[in-house]
Amino acid sequence: MTNLQSYHTFSLPSGCESLIVITDPHALVELDFSRPFFLIGEGSNTIFLEDYAGTVIKLATLGVDIEQQDDDYIVTVAAGENWHQLVTKLLDNGIDGLENLALIPGTVGAAPVQNIGAYGVEVSQFITAVRGFDIAERRFTTLTNAECEFGYRDSVFKHRLKDKFVITEVTLTLPKHWQPTLSYGPLQSLSDTATAQEICEAVIVTRNSKLPDPTTLANAGSFFKNPVVDRAFAAQLQSKFPEMPAFDVDNDHVKLAAGWLIDKAGLKGCHRGAIRVYEKQALVLVHSGGSTGEDLTQLVSHIQQTVWQKFAVLLEHEVRLITKHGECQLQSVECHENA
Known part of the structure; x- marks a missing residue:
């Protein structure tokens, strides 16, 4: 049994039957x-x-290729590259666009799976192709943006291609005629003339003020998705809670702030064992060491039930949770039966 505790930033005691580190994508064959x-x-x-009960495969391939065109930069990146390091590398080379996504933890290969997003920007806005290994066909193939079926924190890699496609490379198209995105709260105070580097620095300051460094306090970043609800239901909630933040998604739906819901439900600091709701940002769960997966599942269930009872909103976890036999989706029975 190979110890996995150091291979996930929440650092629960766990292992796997075997671990394979891939540095050359052709090894997948x-x-x-x-x-x-x-x-x-x-x-x-x-x-x-x-x-x-299986093999964990870690993608550790590296490489960044930048092609300059008349109006765009075409950036092709190996799956194992660190996401934040890519953002800063591009900014250092005068290539703007990803600054709102600075300091998001993880690799480039994981970014399309989750369709990572922050401060009014999602990575799917820039992805033009995702290349990977088709397990059934035993060959490498390339998917277009449309074929990735991106949604809010979602993609085809979580559904139809789950466990069937290994992402090895991501291609981003970043326009030379850059325009800042300053619609999200902390960035609204910046001037319209703010540079991409200034936006990046503001994002880093904001994230550092709310999110603990996983190397000093184990966590997995934002634990829950911001729930999307219909506009009429959101209006009902805001009549009871006028201070509740809500963000437009489309004509019929708005996005609520999961962290605000958890905070207002009185759950900051709530804990099971050494796992607790982070005091500086209720969207984050932290692990100070010594707890188990059972402690985490109990805390998640308590949060879901408490938020449901107060707001009639179901919270889904954004973090991928892995049991003995694979990925699971936690949803408390009480919430499910009342939904």
């Missing part, structure tokens, strides 16, 4: 995918709740 397996990058959005 030689792997036996008929046995249970799970893919990871830096483990910043994955928590192993217990020992995994």
Whole structure:
């Protein structure tokens, strides 16, 4: 059994039958995918709740290629590259666009799976192609943006292609005629003339003020998705809670702030064992060491039930939770029956 505690940033005690580190994507052709397996990058959005009965495959491929065109930069990046380091590398080279996504933990290969987003920007706005290994066909193939079926913190890689496609490379198209995105709260105070570098620095300051460094306090970043509800229901909630933040999604739906809901439900600091709701940002769960997957599942269930009872809103976890036999979705029975 290989110890996995250092391979996921929440650092629960866990292991797997075997661990394979991939530094050359062509090595995927030689792997036996008929046995249970799970893919990871830096483990910043994955928590192993217990020992995994299979092989964990870590993508550690590196490489960044930049092609300059008349109106755009075409940036092709290996899956194992660190996301934040890519953002800063591009900014240092005068290539703007990803600054709102600074300091998001994880690898480039994980970014399309989750369709990472922050401060009014999602990575899907820039992805033009995702290349990877088709397990069933035993060959490499490239998907277009449309074929990735991106949604809010969602993609085809979580559904139809889950466990069937290994992302090895992501291609981003970043326009030379850059325009800042300053619509999200902390960035609204910036001038319209703010540079991409200034926006990046503001994002880093904001994130550091709310999110603990996983190397000093174990966490997996934002734990819950911001729930999307219909506009009429949101209006009902705001009549009871006028201070409740809500953000337009489309004509019929708005997005609520999961952290605000958890905070107003009185859950900051709530804990099970050494796992607790972070005092500086209720959207984050932290682990100070010594707890188990059972402690985490109990705390998640308590948060879901408490928020449901107060707001009639179901919270879904954004972090991928892995049990002995694979990924699971936690949803308290009480919430499900009342939904």
